[in-house]
Amino acid sequence: MAPYESDDNTNEDLRTGRRKAARYVVPVAVLGVAAATIGLVPAFAGSGDPDLPDITAQQLIEKIAASDVQQLSGTVKISTDLGLPNLGGLESSLGGGVGGREESGSSADPSSKLLELASGTHTLRVASDGEDKQKLSLLDKAAEYSVIHNGDEVWAYDSASNEAYHMKDSSGAAEKGTKGKSEDVPTTPKELADEVLKAADDTTSVTVDGTAQVAGRDAYKLLIKPKASGSTVGAISIAVDSKTGLPLKFTLTPASGGAAVIDAGFTKVDFSKPAASTFDFSPPKGTKVTEGDEAKAEGRTDRAQPKGGEDLGKEFQGLDVIGEGWSSIAQFDTGGEGMPSESSGAGDAGRFLDSLGDHVTGKFGSGTVFSTRLVNALITDDGKVYAGAVTKDALVKAANAAK
Incomplete structure (x- = not known):
């Protein structure tokens, strides 16, 4: 399919943010896990490009905005290459550092994973069943780190240290994120796409750049590029599910060329309702449990909060x-x-x-x-x-x- 350049109305819609605030796969309580620079493996496309009906950039943006997928499960691979050394070991060498053990006393505190996602490649399992049930698991060799939101309960569990972090959602913590900054820290293809589309303006070229297959799903490719020179951003490609409008893959390539700086995409996705047991959690015997409210009362969580x-x-x-x-x-x-x-x-x-x-x-x-x-x-x-x-x-x- 030939690229289709966006018209003037497209950029106006981008500026006014014509997006539906759909609840997405990842529990918003886990958004504190991700770095501001987001550490979200390339080449998820299947064999051949699907033959889909023509669509304009305007129509595709509207399709993303109308997407309201609330039930799904799947696997996401995320990779980032900012040209920095791997930061995974930096946190422990600094005694917790930014958002680490020093902050709340628990390695299971979601913010303790901040630096870990800032570089390298990671595999995530995600599941969602509406606004009140979400789960994200970060898989790392023999260990697993999970954040589970089920009703008014939010749990984070680190199997490597056998520690858990618990907080109540009675004050809407899950909607605001563990640190109250979820909307500022996108972690999935959908959230990354939303942030880019929200920020686009007259300096941006938006086109439809053919089709692809991602995680076995037919998708359109939305291509976003700076119109002027001078930016280090070369292009952003968003693969959008042709049926649901859900962004399945997000890739940011630098103007200097080479591997993607950020690449996040589903390798598997299923839009059926996850089993209720997916969101059940009880700390295993012997687990050290840190209560989020207690940590806050002791003043430990306030150390990493943004300054007023x-x-x-x-x-x-x-x-x-x-x-x-x-x-x-x-x-x-x-x-x-x-x-x-x-x-x-x-x-x-x-x-x-x-x-x-x-x-x-x-x-x-x-x-x-x-x-x-x-x-x-x-x-x-x-x-x-x-x-x-x-x-x-x-x-x-x-x-x-x-x-």
């Missing part, structure tokens, strides 16, 4: 956004000195930090650009930061213009 507006404002003075769409750059002032560098007289420490990034100069002065395959950040010697999914040259240009 006032506190954030003190640390990042004058937060601003330069440009628009895919080429937008966040700019803020740390209010202090920049990163130590060899040129600033920092000696061995400066040489080490310089080795991690690229030293750059311009009208703004000098600084260091730290890069991944998707997000780059320029930290100037006088403490200003420019960051975005843009090239190094774009960051330097922005810093020069701001000067």
Whole structure:
């Protein structure tokens, strides 16, 4: 099927967010598990491309928006390659680090899996039966980590350590996520697709790019690309189930080429009602159980909470956004000195930090650009930061213009 370019109304619908807030596969209580950079294996397509009726980009976006799949089970493979070292062992080496054991006293706390999903390849089993019953299991060799939401009960269990984390959902915790930030942390093809479509605007090209088979299902491929140069994002491909409208696969490729930065997709999916026993859980004998309410009362869970507006404002003075769409750059002032560098007289420490990034100069002065395959950040010697999914040259240009 030939690609079909979106019309003006498509971008308007994207901006106004014409999406149905459907409850999806993964329990929202587990969304704290995923990293903000999301660690969600390529090549899930079957043999041959299915012959499906023609559809426009506008119609396909509406199909995604109307999707309301609430009962299913399946297996998702997720992979991320930001060009960073594997972070799985970093957490333990830091004594818990971000959202780890130090935070709540339990390795089963969903936030303790944050860094684990930030890199590498992982297999997830997911199941959902409406708004009140969801389960996600992260499979890792002989061990398994699960989060189960059943009615007003939310359990997380880590078989490797035989620890469980329990909380009540009487205050709507499952809808808000364990940390109250579920909507900010997409973890599935559906949620990733929603975030991209919600953020799309006139700087975006949206086309239908043929068909594919994913997990044995016929699907349309929605292709989303930046219209202008300068972004590190090459393209985003979303495979959409032709019958249900559910996104089955999400792939983000960088402008620099090579393997996908983020690739998440079903390898198996079944839209029948899961067995009720899927969502049953009782801690095995000898399990160490941590109550979420008790951990919060002791002040342990508050350590990893995002800072409030006032506190954030003190640390990042004058937060601003330069440009628009895919080429937008966040700019803020740390209010202090920049990163130590060899040129600033920092000696061995400066040489080490310089080795991690690229030293750059311009009208703004000098600084260091730290890069991944998707997000780059320029930290100037006088403490200003420019960051975005843009090239190094774009960051330097922005810093020069701001000067």
